[in-house]
Amino acid sequence: MPDVDATAPVRADADPPAGLLDAFWRYERALMADDVPGLDALFADGPWTLRGDAGGLLVGHDAISAFRRGRGGAPQRRIAAVHVRVLGQDDAVVVAELVPRTGGRGQQTQVWRRGERGWQVLVAHVSAPAPAVDGRVWREVGTPLVAGSDEGPLSGARVAVKDLFALAGHRIGAGVPAWLASARPEPATASAVQVLLDAGADVTGLARTDELAYSIAGANPHHGTPPNARVPGALPGGSSSGPASAVALGQADIGLATDTGGSIRVPASYQGLWGLRTTHGRVTRDGLVPLAPSFDTIGWLTRDRTTLAVASRVSGAGAPAEPAPERFVVAPALLGDLDPAVQEAFGAWTAAHASAEEVDLGDVAAAQEAFRVVQAHEAWGVHGGWLTAHPDAVRGAVAERFRVAAGITDGEAARARAAVERHRQRFADALDGAILVLPSAASPAPQATADPTAVDAVRARTLRLTCVAGILGAPALSMPLLEVDGAPLGVCLVGPRHGDDALVHRAAAFER
Template sequence: MPDPVRSAAVHADAAVPDGLLDAFWRYEDALMADDVPTLDALFAEGPWTLRGDAGGLLVGHDAIAAFRRGRGGAPQRQVVAVHVRVLDATTAAVVAVVEPRTGGRGQQTQVWRLGPAGWQVLVAHVAAPAPAVDGRVWREVGTPLVAGAGSGPLAGRRVAVKDLFAVAGRPIGAGVPAYLAAARTEPATAPAVQVLLDAGADLTGIARTDEFAYSIAGANPHYGTPPNARVPGGLPGGSSNGPASAVALGQADVGLGTDTGGSIRVPASYQGLWGLRTTHGRVPRDGLLPLAPRFDTVGWLTRDREVLAACSRVSAIGAPAVAAPERFAIAPRALEALEAPVREAFLRWTRSLEVEETDLGDLVAAQEAFRVVQAAEAWASYGAWLTAHPGAVSGAVADRFLAASRIDAAEAARARADLEAHRARLERAVDGVILLLPAAASVAPQTTADPTTVDRVRTATLRLTCVAGIIGAPSLAAPLLEIGGAPLGVALVGPRDSDDALVHRAAAFPAA
């Protein structure tokens, strides 16, 4: 009786080499069983083995093995046809047509080579049926969801709105299913959304965020982690993760997000995008669900600088415009704690500029004051709701809210006083210059990174990003660096209301 799993028709242009189909079916069986050791053994060792899919290209056996360990198995499917093209006695291309249990058809293409360890895969590409909507990226989507004015400086641009902004007729979900379930239908659209519609852009949809936007990693345990379009298997960066991934994947041209501690700049850095945290209060925050109002700002993520400049211009009509300083400065002490590849890549890039040096003082203490004030405000925003809905958030976000619940009024008051002292010192340190910093403390960590590693990266990143937050200054993340093929942004911090000038000045910067 034929094996129903291996009953797919085989089409070959020549006699199939001995053992090839057996190796192919061992691979398929291991894939369906999530037998990672067998899968690893069937892929050729070395740095040149390739595996690609819509999420990107993995280069090298070790990178592919790490991806397998973290994905938790492949979707169940049935092979319906196998096409073999024999290239020579030891090399063959195999294309399998597959039907996932969820419907549709896909393909898996592999180049196999016969060596001392038997038949092994050299190159693999997986093409799955495209989902109508990727629920990791989008909460709600349309064609468009809301049409814009049709003409204007943003005509034809597609906008992904972070799930914190009011869109008339729809609720705000804030990345938390229990919150979405009880949320009211919004009576009006937030001004920060409406101004883009009035400028001609269409609202494609409402995009995901981390739980209550209290993270810069980009993972959401309820809806899944949006893909990083530049780093296969990498975290997308948060909390504006959905808008960032939508833009990086080409599903939107503008990601409308928020930045409290780095939530625009970090995903921009991780995914090779332009991202602007605006001057605090420059863009109206009406219709925006808060996290920590002392630091919350509106901003945008784009693939190119010109679209970002247009978003800034149309969104801050009537706001003052300040020229950006002509001088640039770096803060060597702020770089000392960074890992060597990040520090060296950044300093190598700055050698193409004329830069001064400045001292930002004790950033560890500044970050701690920032953390306490942010936490106190976050608990003021959501503490009552979270107390009434235990278990609604989880993981690192739940831990942060728990810590926030323990901050008493006296501790919060001390932190606010400390914060003012740090603000005054930082303003003096960057007076008359544009401060240059890495936009994040690392390239995107893998989604499989252990929580301790993710938290360490978060702490090191916030030490850089809190500078603009404490001052209330604009900060532009520009996609100018790469480390091992992964993007790393350069952050420009300028005087308050120099937003447009910062974006303009960045046009002259060299990319690494």
């Protein structure tokens, strides 16, 4: 145990009950030592124990313990003063004034109760000094970083730009420190950014992305995982993790993002946001670091449908437009691998709101595999040379995906590409112009501490859902309409190509 200075003055409205302060200092020593079993013993067992901070509220002893195991220890600090308010012989509130080593002031409030196991914490809340910039969410920020036009339909809106887009005078980081280190300032701003600036929006900053955008989890081993604003301790969803978290946290109003295999729809689902993947090619992709050009699209994340509708309208001005059909369909082949709770919630929603008939999309597993092979082959074609020259630049699951991608032959890719075309035609024939309704993800957001094998299994099941829009090149809208065990889950509408704006308008009927 570290040598915690327990000499802070105690200010109490009555004599503290016997053993309370001893328990408080045991807690502080365990916290500074990252002694998770010791901390668990000092928190009341059961489903009603609470722990909150700026990241959200954890409910239940098990959730709190899981959070502690995954965070890698608490920031070091000293206690400046301890305030005690005695509520009864066996109940008290303790408020500690905190002085972090990194500077600033914070406080920790705890409700303690004495029971059969001695003094334990029932409720705790920690207020840390607010960082000027959360480096897990943002790579570069300003006030604003780039100002938009003086007026326009997006006047006053703040944009978080995924760190794949060019901003004139700024470098692109692509979620990889080695990439950023070798990057030069961009000579021009990407069209997808400029159109928002011209509409009056300001760019707040460049927000984090998963390494080279080759993930839908949202974790980044270099910069830390952006927080999930709706589910404390959970993955934020990627690869548009930074823009999604910035919008969900209220630090931006629009997240300018990309979606290849679900990178807008998944973070939207995990954090309770609106998210639109646009028709392939609808929004110009100049000034964008690609992943798999056959599937890469641009879109937006917002907290409300109206802002999303404006961003889509101004960004797609001049593009072909199609009306949204009135007919909805569901595909049972997409739903069989979902968690039972997701199946139940989605089934209840469609029965109540969508009046959807069933369609047969054929062998969706084979379609997913063909999509995976083409995506991987293109990703290695885009980045393989650079990764070969920088062999340790990416890590973990992303590194493994690129390793597999490197082994795909041109012949295998050609056969997979032909299969994608067959599945595209099959999907289009089955949908016959209708709107496909499906969950945006296979489950709510997994915890950041979840076993990597389990996270990868969720990824595979989610990609079976998300690959359909990618194969079709169609717009897909994630709507924050469901909850499963208190966590958000999106309902996704996949519409006909070039029906982007009409799809967002059609979704107005489902808003709460």
